[in-house]
Amino acid sequence: MDLLGYGAFFLTTALIFSLVTLGLNLQWGLTGLFNVGLAGFVAIGAYTSALLTTPDDAARLGGFGLPILVGWLGAMVVGGVAAAITGIATLRLRSDYLAITTFGVAVVVQLVALNAQKLTGGPFGIGFIPRPFGGLAETPLLFNLSNLAVVSVVTLIVYLALEHLSRSPWGRVLKALREDERAAISLGKSARFYRVQAFAVGGAIMALAGALQAHFTGFIAPDNYLPALTFQVWVMLIVARAATSAPSSAASWSGRFGPDREP
Amino acid sequence: MNLQFVVDGLLAGSMIGLGAIGVTLTYSILRFSNFAHGDFMAWGAYATLAAVGAIGAMFGKIAPIAPLSFGWPLIAAVVIGMAITGLLALLLDLMLFARLRAKGQAIIVVMASFGASMALRSLLEFIFTSRPTYFSRAIQIAMPVGFGIRITPDQIALLLLTAVLVLGVHLLMTRTQTGRSMQALSQNAALARIVGIDVAKVVRVTWIVGGALACVAGVMIGILIQIRPFMGFDMLLPMFAAAILGGIGSVPGAVLGGLIIGLAEAGAVQLIGAEWRAAVSFIILMTVLFVRPIGLFGVRER
Numbered sequence: 001m002d003l004l005g006y007g008a009f010f011l012t013t014a015l016i017f018s019l020v021t022l023g024l025n026l027q028w029g030l031t032g033l034f035n036v037g038l039a040g041f042v043a044i045g046a047y048t049s050a051l052l053t054t055p056d057d058a059a060r061l062g063g064f065g066l067p068i069l070v071g072w073l074g075a076m077v078v079g080g081v082a083a084a085i086t087g088i089a090t091l092r093l094r095s096d097y098l099a100i101t102t103f104g105v106a107v108v109v110q111l112v113a114l115n116a117q118k119l120t121g122g123p124f125g126i127g128f129i130p131r132p133f134g135g136l137a138e139t140p141l142l143f144n145l146s147n148l149a150v151v152s153v154v155t156l157i158v159y160l161a162l163e164h165l166s167r168s169p170w171g172r173v174l175k176a177l178r179e180d181e182r183a184a185i186s187l188g189k190s191a192r193f194y195r196v197q198a199f200a201v202g203g204a205i206m207a208l209a210g211a212l213q214a215h216f217t218g219f220i221a222p223d224n225y226l227p228a229l230t231f232q233v234w235v236m237l238i239v240a241r242a243a244t245s246a247p248s249s250a251a252s253w254s255g256r257f258g259p260d261r262e263p
Numbered sequence: 264m265n266l267q268f269v270v271d272g273l274l275a276g277s278m279i280g281l282g283a284i285g286v287t288l289t290y291s292i293l294r295f296s297n298f299a300h301g302d303f304m305a306w307g308a309y310a311t312l313a314a315v316g317a318i319g320a321m322f323g324k325i326a327p328i329a330p331l332s333f334g335w336p337l338i339a340a341v342v343i344g345m346a347i348t349g350l351l352a353l354l355l356d357l358m359l360f361a362r363l364r365a366k367g368q369a370i371i372v373v374m375a376s377f378g379a380s381m382a383l384r385s386l387l388e389f390i391f392t393s394r395p396t397y398f399s400r401a402i403q404i405a406m407p408v409g410f411g412i413r414i415t416p417d418q419i420a421l422l423l424l425t426a427v428l429v430l431g432v433h434l435l436m437t438r439t440q441t442g443r444s445m446q447a448l449s450q451n452a453a454l455a456r457i458v459g460i461d462v463a464k465v466v467r468v469t470w471i472v473g474g475a476l477a478c479v480a481g482v483m484i485g486i487l488i489q490i491r492p493f494m495g496f497d498m499l500l501p502m503f504a505a506a507i508l509g510g511i512g513s514v515p516g517a518v519l520g521g522l523i524i525g526l527a528e529a530g531a532v533q534l535i536g537a538e539w540r541a542a543v544s545f546i547i548l549m550t551v552l553f554v555r556p557i558g559l560f561g562v563r564e565r
Contacts, residue, residue: 032370034370034373034374036298036373036374036377089549089552089553090552092556093552093556095369095370096290096295096296096369096370096373097507097552097556099296099298099370099373100296100503100507100548101548101549101552103298103499103500103503104500104503104504104544104545104548104549105545107500107541107545108541108542108545111538111539111541111542114538115538115539227381227496228381230377231377231378231381234374234377238374
């Protein structure tokens with residue numbers, strides 16, 4: 001029984017990672033955009049959702065006590081906007097500029113998480129994040145299984161939506177841009193516009209994954225979002241080969257068996 | 264406002280600038296942003312520390328040169344450290360980057376450098392532990408030089424050293440055949456090959472110069488602040504920002520960019536607070552990308 005509960009817990013964590021990988025796959029696999037700061041976008045999502053849904057806390061801003069779904073949506077919006085701004089600044093330049101800037105985003109998010117105590121709780125993090133089916137926490141098995149169901153449904157929805165998107169005209173433009181930019185531009189497609197969109201959607205998915213994890217564990221702190229997380233997700237995606245979105249979930253599961261993150 | 268931030272800023276700027284020279288050269292000649300460059304700094308500092316230890320073991324304790332906190336063992340050790348860091352960069356290129364470069368996709372090399380950076384850092388933590396160490400625990404008395412500014416003898420020596428090194432690299436780039444080959448390769452790689460420039464040699468010189476300067480920057484941090492495995496990684500964002508602010512490929516630009524960022528950081532520490540220091544380079548980076556992405560002395564990409 002305990003083993004089953006642990007299995008459900010493990011699968012939930014793996015699915016959350018596969019959700020991040022799906023976001024990265026949209027950015028890199030489908031569009032060829034290089035994000036070295038994805039830990040920052042995951043953190044943005046986690047903190048946004050935590051801020052919106054936690055009960056009021058005198059020590060910091062808010063705790064607005066909103067429903068969990070509002071937190072998830074808010075996380076996607078903020079993560080998407082942050083990614084869009086990053087994209088607008090860099091996507092007309094060489095690909096390395098995007099890499100450097102996303103790296104900077106991760107550094108600054110880490111800095112804000114650590115130092116803006118009024119907003120993020122600083123090094124002590126944010127606790128008491130409402131958990132879906134929190135009432136079931138007495139029986140860990142039931143709690144883990146119901147959370148697994150929630151995360152599975154969300155991941156499945158995102159996966160199907162991405163599959164649909166990549167086959168849609170929008171996804172075909174992205175692939176065309178990745179394969180032969182000049183040919184695509186000569187057909188009248190604005191490279192920068194489409195890339196900013198793809199980057200923003202990818203950022204929103206990463207933020208959603210961050211929010212899911214925050215609500216699953218109930219506590220977040222700056223240490224959860226170190227550069228090692230970025231590299232871990234990249235390894236998951238590389239193992240799954242770029243450009244196919246299905247195997248990324250499988251790879252992110254196997255990724256959890258690998259060596260643990262660096263301290 | 265106290266003018267002390269000028270000295271602090273110039274010192275931080277020297278470290279950033281020396282590192283940024285390596286970043287800008289790798290970027291313009293090898294065409295990728297090297298995320299492992301910060302860890303060359305840390306490796307340089309630890310290699311120098313190990314060399315100081317070895318010299319101390321061989322020759323016994325040697326008194327530091329009058330007003331400075333270090334003596335000739337450290338000076339000799341820096342030269343050894345520069346050689347080791349240069350070789351490390353060459354080795355990494357041989358084992359990793361050269362192979363991936365041959366495949367033609369620049370961004371894969373960037374990812375590899377990100378992985379290499381983590382491996383190098385973890386290796387340092389494994390060998391030397393993550394506890395900070397120092398070249399010298401002696402405390403220097405800062406001398407007042409007017410306008411409320413105080414400066415230690417070490418700081419003066421390191422500022423002079425930076426000026427000499429920057430001048431040296433500038434002369435290398437503009438006055439020697441090797442330097443001109445480097446410029447040619449960065450401006451137009453295909454044409455440079457056609458006129459018979461030895462690309463492999465230029466690549467080697469780039470790595471050695473970048474590695475050696477990173478080592479000096481690392482030792483400067485070690486002398487003025489402390490040595491720890493993450494010291495270089497924390498310098499990565501300021502170095503990239505300085506290289507882009509100065510214009511990719513420009514050595515004077517990288518140094519000027521480094522000084523501007525160093526001064527801005529020191530000013531921010533005084534005005535806003537030390538904890539927000541790292542955000543300064545990000546703000547400057549974003550501003551440059553929006554306003555003038557080719558940087559101060561850059562040329563438009565072709």
